[in-house]
Every structure is written in structure tokens, then in C-alpha cells.
Amino acid sequence: MKGVRAMRELCSATRLRAQFVKELLSVLRDPKSRMVVFVPPVLQLLVFAFAATLEVRNVDIAVYNQDAGRWSHELVQRVHSAQFVARMRHVQSRQQLRALIDDGAVIAALDIPADFSRTIAAGDSARVQVLVDGRRSNSGQITVAYLSSIAADVGAEAVPDAQPAAPVVVRNAFNPNLTYRWYIVPGLTGILALFSALLVTSLSIARERELGTFDQLLVSPTSTPEIIVSKSLPALAIGTALGVSMVAAAVVVFGIPFTGSFVLLLASLMLFILSVVGIGLTISALSMTQQQAILGAFAIGVPAVLLSGFATPVENMPLVLQWLAQAIPLTHFLVIVEGSFLAALPPGVVVGHLWPLAVIALVTLTMATAFIRGRLQ
Amino acid sequence: MSAAGGRAAAAAAPGPRRFDWRRLRALVHKESLQALRDPSTLLIAFVLPLVLLLLFAYAVSLDAKNVRIGVVLESDGVSARSLAAAFCATRYLEVRLAHDRREVAGRLTAGELRGFVVIAQDFEQRLARRDTQPLVQIVTDGSYPNTAKYVENYARGVVQGWRAALDAGAPAQAVTLEPRYWFNPELASRSALVPGAIAIVMTIIGTMLTALVVAREWERGTMEAVLSTPASVLEILIGKLLPYFALGMVSTLGAAALAVFVFDVPLRGSLFALLLLAAVFMIPALGQGLLVSTLARNQFLASQIALFSGFLPAFMLSGFLFEIDAMPAPIRAITWAIPARYFVSSLRTVFLAGDVWAVFTPDLLAMGAIGFVFFAFARRATRKDLQ
Numbered sequence: 001m002k003g004v005r006a007m008r009e010l011c012s013a014t015r016l017r018a019q020f021v022k023e024l025l026s027v028l029r030d031p032k033s034r035m036v037v038f039v040p041p042v043l044q045l046l047v048f049a050f051a052a053t054l055e056v057r058n059v060d061i062a063v064y065n066q067d068a069g070r071w072s073h074e075l076v077q078r079v080h081s082a083q084f085v086a087r088m089r090h091v092q093s094r095q096q097l098r099a100l101i102d103d104g105a106v107i108a109a110l111d112i113p114a115d116f117s118r119t120i121a122a123g124d125s126a127r128v129q130v131l132v133d134g135r136r137s138n139s140g141q142i143t144v145a146y147l148s149s150i151a152a153d154v155g156a157e158a159v160p161d162a163q164p165a166a167p168v169v170v171r172n173a174f175n176p177n178l179t180y181r182w183y184i185v186p187g188l189t190g191i192l193a194l195f196s197a198l199l200v201t202s203l204s205i206a207r208e209r210e211l212g213t214f215d216q217l218l219v220s221p222t223s224t225p226e227i228i229v230s231k232s233l234p235a236l237a238i239g240t241a242l243g244v245s246m247v248a249a250a251v252v253v254f255g256i257p258f259t260g261s262f263v264l265l266l267a268s269l270m271l272f273i274l275s276v277v278g279i280g281l282t283i284s285a286l287s288m289t290q291q292q293a294i295l296g297a298f299a300i301g302v303p304a305v306l307l308s309g310f311a312t313p314v315e316n317m318p319l320v321l322q323w324l325a326q327a328i329p330l331t332h333f334l335v336i337v338e339g340s341f342l343a344a345l346p347p348g349v350v351v352g353h354l355w356p357l358a359v360i361a362l363v364t365l366t367m368a369t370a371f372i373r374g375r376l377q
Numbered sequence: 378m379s380a381a382g383g384r385a386a387a388a389a390a391p392g393p394r395r396f397d398w399r400r401l402r403a404l405v406h407k408e409s410l411q412a413l414r415d416p417s418t419l420l421i422a423f424v425l426p427l428v429l430l431l432l433f434a435y436a437v438s439l440d441a442k443n444v445r446i447g448v449v450l451e452s453d454g455v456s457a458r459s460l461a462a463a464f465c466a467t468r469y470l471e472v473r474l475a476h477d478r479r480e481v482a483g484r485l486t487a488g489e490l491r492g493f494v495v496i497a498q499d500f501e502q503r504l505a506r507r508d509t510q511p512l513v514q515i516v517t518d519g520s521y522p523n524t525a526k527y528v529e530n531y532a533r534g535v536v537q538g539w540r541a542a543l544d545a546g547a548p549a550q551a552v553t554l555e556p557r558y559w560f561n562p563e564l565a566s567r568s569a570l571v572p573g574a575i576a577i578v579m580t581i582i583g584t585m586l587t588a589l590v591v592a593r594e595w596e597r598g599t600m601e602a603v604l605s606t607p608a609s610v611l612e613i614l615i616g617k618l619l620p621y622f623a624l625g626m627v628s629t630l631g632a633a634a635l636a637v638f639v640f641d642v643p644l645r646g647s648l649f650a651l652l653l654l655a656a657v658f659m660i661p662a663l664g665q666g667l668l669v670s671t672l673a674r675n676q677f678l679a680s681q682i683a684l685f686s687g688f689l690p691a692f693m694l695s696g697f698l699f700e701i702d703a704m705p706a707p708i709r710a711i712t713w714a715i716p717a718r719y720f721v722s723s724l725r726t727v728f729l730a731g732d733v734w735a736v737f738t739p740d741l742l743a744m745g746a747i748g749f750v751f752f753a754f755a756r757r758a759t760r761k762d763l764q
Contacts, residue, residue, distance in 0.1 A: 027677075036678055040685035048693045050705050051712075054523060057703040075552065086702070101559055103735040104722065107702075120551050130554050134561030135725040137569045139700045144556045145530070155551035168536050169511035170529050173485060175519030183522050195684060203677050290676040291589045292417035298581055298688075299425050306432045311698065313491075313524055315443060317436045335488055342520040349487045 015222060019230035027200060027234055037200070037238060038245075041192040045185065045246050049254060052184040056142045058086040062100045062109035064093065069117020075128070075154050079110070084146055101133050108132045108143050120158045174259075174342040182256050186337045187310050189246040190272070194305070194330055197239035197273050198297045201280030204231045205372070206293035228369050231284075232277045239273035240266075250341070260340030264350050268340075271357045272333040278364025279329070285371035304328045309335075332356050400608050404616025412590075412620050421586065422624050426578045426632040433570040434640045445471045446528055447481035447493035454501040456543075460513070461496060463539040469531060485518055492517035492528035512536060560645075560729040568643070571636045572724030573697030575629055576717045577688070579655065582625045583662025584669070584687035585680070591617060591670035592679035610759065618663045625662070629655040636728070646727035650737065654723050657744050661716035662687075664751030671758040691717035697725075719743045 028034050061079060065072050080088045089106060091097050097109045111129040119126040130147060132140040175182050205227075208214035217227065247265070250256045279300060287293035307321060308314075308330035314322055325331045332353040339345030412418045448464050450457060465472045473490065475481050481493045495514040497503070503510055515532045517525035561568050594600035603613055633651060636642040644651070665687055673679035693699065694708070695717035701709060712718050719740035726736045 030678075032673075032678055033681075036681040036685075040681070044685060044689055047708060047711065048689075051694055051708050052699050053703050054699065055703050056700060059702050071552075102730060102733050104726065104733075125550060126552055128552065128554050130556045132556055132558045134558035135569065135729045136700065137558065137561050139703075140558060144554065148554050151552040151554050152550065155553075158551040168513050168515050168533050170515045170517065170533075172517050172519035172525055172529075175522060175525075178519055178522040178525055180522050183520060195689075199677075199680055199684065203680070207677065287417075289415070289417075289593075290680075291415065291586075291593065294589060294676070294680045295417040295421045295581075295586070298585065299420050299428075302425070302577070303428050303432055306429075306437050312437050313444075313521065315445065321432075321436050338520050339486075339488065343486050343488075343518075346486065 016226055016230060019222070019226065020233050023204070023230050024234040024237065027238065037196065038242065041196055041242055042245065042249065044192060045188055045249060046253070048188055049181055049185045052188075053180050054138070054142070055180065056084050056107075056139050056146065059084060059108075059139070059143060060087045060089060060106045061085050061143075062089040062091055062097055062106040063112070064091050064097045064109065065112045066114040067112050067116035069121075071117040071120045071126070071154065071158055072112045074157070075112070075151065076110075078150050078154060079147065082146065082150060084143070097131065101131050104133065104135070106133070107136060107140060108147065110147075120155075123159070181254060182342060183338065185250045185254050185256055186247075186341045187334055189243060189250065190308075190330055190333045190337055191305055191310060192246065193239050193243040193269070193273060194276050195301060196242055197235050197276045198280045198283075198301050199294065200238060201231065201235040201277045202283040202287070202293040202297040203290055204235070205281065205284035206287040206290045209287070210289050224369055224372055227372065228281060228365060231281060232274065232365070235277045235280065236270065236273050239276070240270050243269045243273065247337075256341055258341050259344035261347065261350075262340075264347060265337065265340045268333060268336045268350060268354055268357070271354060271361060272329050272336075275329040275357050275361035275364060278361050278368060281368035282364050282371060285368045304330055307331070326356060327360065329357055329360050396609065396612065401612050401616055404608065404612060405619050408590075408616055409620040409623075412624060418586065418624065421578070421581055422628040423631060425581070426574065426628055427635065429574040429578065430571065430632060430635050430640060433574050434567050437570060443471050444469065444491050444524060444528060444531070445473065445489065446532070447473045447475050447484065447490045449475050449478045449481055449493055449495045451476065451478075451498045452496055452500040456504055457496045457500045460500075460536070460539050464494065464532075464535055467531070467535055470528075470535075485516070488518070490518070491521065491524045492532070494532050512540070567640060568729055569725065570697065571632075571640070571642045572721050572728055573695070574636075575632050575655075575724060576658075576691055576695060576697065576720050578628055578632060579625050579658060579720070580662055580687055580691040580717055582621060582628060583659050584666040585683045586624075587618065587621050587663050587666030588669040588673070588679040588683040588687075589676055590621070591667060592673055592676045595670065595674040596676055614667070618667070621666075622656075622659050622663060625659050626652065626655055642728060644728055645731040647732055650727050650732050651724075654720065654727060654737065654741070657741050657748075658716060658720040660748030661744050661751055662748075664748045664755060665716075668751050668755040668758065671755050690715045694718065695721045697721045713743075714747065716744050716747050 027037065063076055063079070065076055076088070079085060089100060091100065094111065097111060100106045101109055109131040111131065113127070113129075116126045116128070128151065130144060132144060134140060172178050205214065208217060222230075244266070247258075247269075251258050280297060283296040283300065284293050287296055305311075307317070307325045308328050309325065310330070314325045314331060317325065335353050336345065336350055339349065446464075448461050450461050461474065464470065465474075473481070475493075478493070478495055481490055484490045485493060493516050495516065497514070500512065503512055513536055515529055517528045519525050591600070594603065604610065608616075629651070633644065637644050666683065669682045669686065670679050673682055694701075694712045694715050696712070701712050701718065704712070723737050723740040726733050730736075
């Protein structure tokens with residue numbers, strides 16, 4: 001009895017290896033597929049790293065200056081020479097100002113009243129109306145913040161004995177200049193690896209089912225766990241390789257400081273990919289066609305990215321969504337990868353986010369196994 | 378298989394066949410049934426928009442609140458404690474008091490706090506001196522730059538407000554700005570994000586779904602079988618694309634209705650303009666899907682290419698999350714080729730501003746032109762491979 005079981009285990013190891021090779025080949029044999037699995041994610045990392053910025057640059061500003069005095073001239077000059085402004089549009093009426101905002105030609109428009117310089121000379125507070133394009137609400141707010149600091153500088157020059165405006169000193173830990181790229185690149189690593197692994201695995205069973213070869217697999221001596229393992233390993237290998245190369249690109253190409261433990265990050269990456277593979281296989285086990293599998297992967301993947309805290313912090317979300325976010329592998333991996341790059345995340349914290357990943361992987365892989373078996377009967 | 382393809386090309390060569398409406402109707406009918414019977418189509422066209430709008434309404438709020446920060450109170454003075462109380466009183470910060478900065482530094486690293494404010498031991502002296510010496514130190518978690526900026530601005534505001542209340546007689550600022558946000562006075566980021574949700578769903582339906590459906594026909598070899606029937610290439614393509622065009626339009630209408638009636642997003646432009654924009658956006662979206670499937674010819678490749686050439690650029694480069702003006706010049710050049718960019722710009726206008734044809738016209742022309750290029754390439758790729 002014991003001998004038979006040992007034999008079966010031995011056999012299954014050989015079978016597993018054969019299947020692993022077969023699965024890996026089925027994804028990577030075709031040169032087109034090989035290219036499509038590795039090249040676009042790395043290209044996307046390069047493009048998106050530069051695209052994703054929440055700063056405001058190269059915007060056009062309109063000015064309707066009704067004041068001929070010194071201070072309005074000073075204000076307009078300073079705005080004109082500010083780094084974030086590409087072009088200044090001088091207009092002669094309020095209608096033109098509004099038209100420029102309506103057409104989206106400028107993001108903000110200054111409306112300087114005729115008594116601007118006189119009011120300042122009289123020691124009062126002069127007001128400038130700023131019309132902002134609310135369609136670009138986020139950039140609009142940032143533009144107003146930039147303009148306000150210019151206005152404060154002009155004010156300080158006009159009334160030199162006023163109190164200092166900034167009674168605080170600010171230090172940004174881990175990322176002194178708040179370089180947005182240092183945040184976005186590690187995060188993108190997780191997102192791109194997630195989508196690649198999710199698509200590769202969600203298609204794996206569904207493709208065989210659609211082509212009819214899955215029935216052949218089911219009547220072969222292969223057991224269900226073996227199918228799951230052999231379908232998981234190639235995606236795990238591809239996803240990890242992709243993740244590692246993107247981490248390397250982050251360090252080498254983008255020069256982002258890596259302060260944490262690489263070994264821990266690698267372990268987290270593999271566990272993260274494994275939990276994504278579990279989700280992908282569950283989708284695949286439930287799908288009858290490749291189309292269902294891919295659309296299912298999107299229906300899960302897109303909301304997952306939005307809930308993960310990449311775009312906006314999880315703690316800003318309602319409580320129910322915060323709980324839901326805990327069930328998303330990317331949420332935990334983002335904390336680990338951002339912390340490993342910039343904040344030298346202590347191993348204790350990493351482990352605190354590793355066990356949820358392990359639980360997700362275990363649950364989803366079990367679900368995938370169960371659903372395949374459900375279809376077997 | 379190649380024999381069938383050869384025959385189809387030979388039959389197509391003598392001249393274009395007559396366009397037959399009955400054949401087209403039959404093809405559309407067949408494709409529509411196929412699309413509607415698949416639950417995954419309905420999932421993407423109706424459930425995903427709902428989920429996205431819900432998330433944009435409640436989860437993806439760009440307006441931070443309840444940000445956890447620490448306040449390190451090293452001084453026992455009355456003023457120091459009153460400043461700490463001012464921090465505790467704000468709605469937007471969740472304050473944890475501490476007396477030693479070592480207590481909070483570890484929490485900052487672990488991500489439990491997004492920043493902390495140090496009210497130093499000599500705070501009372503600093504306050505009394507009234508020079509340019511800083512009163513307090515603000516430390517933020519720079520690994521999340523957005524939140525860090527928010528913490529800085531908010532903490533600075535609290536300190537300034539608290540100090541202004543101390544000496545009310547101080548001169549006011551000489552220049553003050555009065556910002557007025559047009560179209561979106563409450564600055565609800567939800568209103569700005571809805572167009573993004575529609576653009577994403579339309580990209581998935583137009584590009585991803587079409588790429589898959591056509592790639593499946595190539596993969597199974599049924600495309601060549603269909604091409605060898607009396608139906609012309611034009612009829613077959615229209616028959617394939619029309620149901621997905623309709624699906625995209627219905628999905629847009631549904632998403633717009635949800636946005637307006639459930640999530641209180643205004644629709645200041647006309648419904649006609651919205652539908653026109655959506656219809657014209659479907660041209661490049663479907664064209665891209667067709668091109669991808671013709672190049673890939675299997676569903677795995679098609680899905681990967683559609684993901685990286687259609688979906689992710691629509692997400693990252695369309696300007697709905699990240700400002701295009703702020704991107705470096707080469708990437709700004711890439712965005713000119715992304716149809717979602719024009720769609721997002723016009724959608725924002727039609728929802729928040731109204732019918733501004735000065736915005737719509739160039740966007741419509743650009744989307745049409747890109748669509749034309751995609752279809753031309755797809756046609757060339759189809760013809761070449763059949764010969």
C-alpha cells in the first residue's frame with residue numbers, strides 16, 4: 001500500500017515536470033507570444049513612469065488686467081515667468097476670458113481689478129479673481145496653489161514688514177523632493193505583473209476547454225491538483241521574471257533607491273503572483289470560453305487596481321471598501337513594494353502583509369481545484 | 378484551411394460583390410445572438426460600468442480625508458497644548474498624540490501614520506521670539522507623494538490658522554486670490570472621473586471584445602469559412618462590428634443614466650452630443666480591435682495586444698487621471714495617437730460644461746481620422762494574408 005502510494009508520488013513528479021514544460025512551451029513557443037508577454041509590459045513601465053505625474057506643467061494661463069499700476073504688472077510678470085506656465089494669453093474683456101476657459105484653451109484665468117495697485121498702496125488687501133476650469137479639478141487645484149504662492153510673494157514684497165508666511169519647516173521622509181516617479185514605478189511593477197499573470201492563467205484552462213483538449217487531459221492519469229500546479233507554475237515563472245526585471249529597471253534605469261531587503265521582496269513577489277494565479281485559475285475554471293475568461297479577468301482586475309490604493313489611499317475609502325481592499329493581493333503587495341524601495345520596510349511589517357497574500361493564494365487555489373473538480377463530475 | 382482561404386481570395390478578386398441587406402441582416406442577427414447569449418458580454422457591458430461608477434463615486438476619491446498623522450507634544454506649555462488641540466479639532470486629520478518622536482517614527486515607516494508634527498520643547502520661546510525661526514516641524518511619508526503634499530498643506534494651514542487667531546491685529550495678506558471653479562464648483566472628483574469610466578468601458582467593449590471575437594474566428598478557422606461564402610468582406614465586417622457598436626452605445630447610455638440619476642453628475646450638454654461622441658469614438662475603438670485581431674489571429678495574443686495597446690493607454694495616457702500637459706514632450710506626442718484622449722476631453726465637456734463645439738469638433742475629427750487609419754491597416758492586413 002505504502003509502496004504504491006510512493007510509486008504514485010514518483011510518477012506524479014515526472015508527470016508534473018512534463019506538464020510544466022508543456023505549459024511553459026504553450027505560452028512561450030510562439031515567438032510572437034514570447035514577445036508579447038515580455039516586451040509590452042517593460043515598454044509600458046518606461047512610458048507610464050514618465051506619463052504618471054500629478055504635477056502641473058506646461059499649462060496656459062489667461063490674464064485680463066484692468067489695472068495699469070505697478071503691482072499688477074509685477075504679479076503678471078511673475079506668473080509669466082513661473083516654471084509651470086507655458087504661455088500667457090492677454091485678453092481685453094471678460095467675455096474672452098470665459099471663452100478661453102470654455103474651450104479648454106487655458107486652465108485658469110486671472111481677472112485683475114482696476115483698483116488693484118491702489119488698494120495695495122492704501123495698505124488694504126487686494127483681491128484677484130481666478131477662474132479655474134473645474135473639468136480638470138485636480139490640476140486646477142494644484143494650479144491655484146501655485147498661483148497663491150506667487151501672490152503671497154508679491155504681497156510680501158509690497159508689504160515687507162508683514163509676518164513671515166511660513167512658520168513651519170517640512171521634511172519629507174524617504175523621498176525628500178516628493179519625486180512622483182519614485183512612487184509610481186514600484187507600483188506599476190505590481191500592476192503590470194498582475195495583469196500579465198492574470199491574463200496568462202485565466203486563459204490557460206479556458207483555452208483547453210474551448211479547443212476540446214481539456215477533456216483529453218481529464219481522461220489522462222493526471223490528478224486535479226496536478227493540473228492546478230502545472231497550470232500555476234508557468235504563470236508564476238513568467239510573472240516573477242517580469243516583476244524582477246521591472247524592479248531591476250526601476251533601480252538601474254530610473255535610479256530609484258532600493259533600501260529594503262531584496263530577498264523579502266522576491267518572496268513577496270512570488271507569493272503575490274501566486275495569489276493572482278489563484279484568482280486567474282478560478283476565473284479560468286469557471287469559464288467555458290477564452291472570451292469569458294478574459295472578460296472575467298478584466299471585470300476582476302480593473303476594480304482591483306482601483307481599490308488597491310494605487311490611485312488613492314485605501315484609508316480614504318469607506319470602511320466596507322477598506323475591508324474589501326484587504327482581500328485584493330495588489331493592496332498588500334503595493335505596501336511591500338513601495339516600502340521596500342523607499343522606506344526600508346522592517347521585516348515584521350512585510351510579514352504582516354505576507355500572510356494575507358498566503359491566505360488569498362490558498363483560498364483561490366483551493367477554489368480553482370474545487371471548480372475544476374465540480375466540472376469533472 | 379489555406380485552400381479555403383485561397384478560394385475566397387480568388388472569388389473576391391474579380392470585383393466587389395453586390396452589397397446585400399438581407400445577408401447583412403442575417404449576419405447581424407447571428408452575431409447579436411452570439412453576443413447576447415454569452416454572459417461575459419453582459420458582464421462587461423452592464424455590470425462593469427456599474428462597478429466602475431460605484432468605485433469612482435466612493436473609493437477613488439482624490440480628496441483626502443481621515444489622514445492619520447501623529448502630533449509629538451514635547452513641550453508642556455499652554456500654547457503648545459492649544460496648538461495640539463487645534464490639530465485634534467480638524468475634521469480631515471486623524472491625530473494620534475505622542476510625547477516622544479521615537480514613538481511615531483517607527484509608525485511612519487510601517488505606514489500606520491502618513492506624517493507627524495513635532496511641537497518642540499522650546500516651542501514657547503520660539504513663539505515669544507516672533508522671528509523667522511520655524512515654530513514646528515512637519516515630517517511626511519514621502520513614499521506616498523500625494524498624501525505627503527496633503528499632510529504638509531493641511532498641517533501648515535492648521536498652524537497658520539492657529540497663529541493668526543493669536544494676534545488678530547496682524548496685517549492681512551496684501552494679495553489674495555479668489556478661486557472660482559467653473560463647471561464643478563464643489564470640486565467633486567467624481568464628476569471629473571465619470572467620463573473616464575465611460576471611456577474605459579467603451580475601450581473594453583470596442584477594442585478588447587471585438588479583438589477577441591474576431592480573433593476567435595481566425596483561431597478556429599471559421600473566418601476563412603465565412604469569407605468563402607457569398608457574403609462580401611464588407612458585409613462580414615459590418616455584421617461582426619455592428620452588434621458591438623450597438624452594445625457600446627447602450628452601455629454608454631446606461632452609464633450616463635447611472636451617473637446622472639444615481640450619482641448626481643450633471644449632464645449639461647445635450648444627449649445628442651453625448652451619443653455622437655460615443656458613436657464616433659467607437660470607430661477607432663472597433664478599428665483597433667479589428668486590426669489587433671487580424672494581426673494576432675489567436676485570442677491569447679489578441680488579448681495581450683489589446684490590453685497593452687488599447688486598455689492601459691486609455692487608462693494612463695488619456696488624461697483622465699494624469700494631466701497630459703505635464704507629461705514630457707515625447708509622451709505627449711504618443712497621446713495624440715490615442716483615441717481615448719479625445720474622447721475623455723469631449724466627455725468632460727459634455728457632462729460638466731455643455732455643448733462646446735470648439736472642443737468637440739477637433740476631437741471628433743481626430744477620432745474619425747485615427748479610426749480611418751486603423752480600418753485601412755486592418756483591411757490591408759486581411760487582404761495580404763488571404764493571398
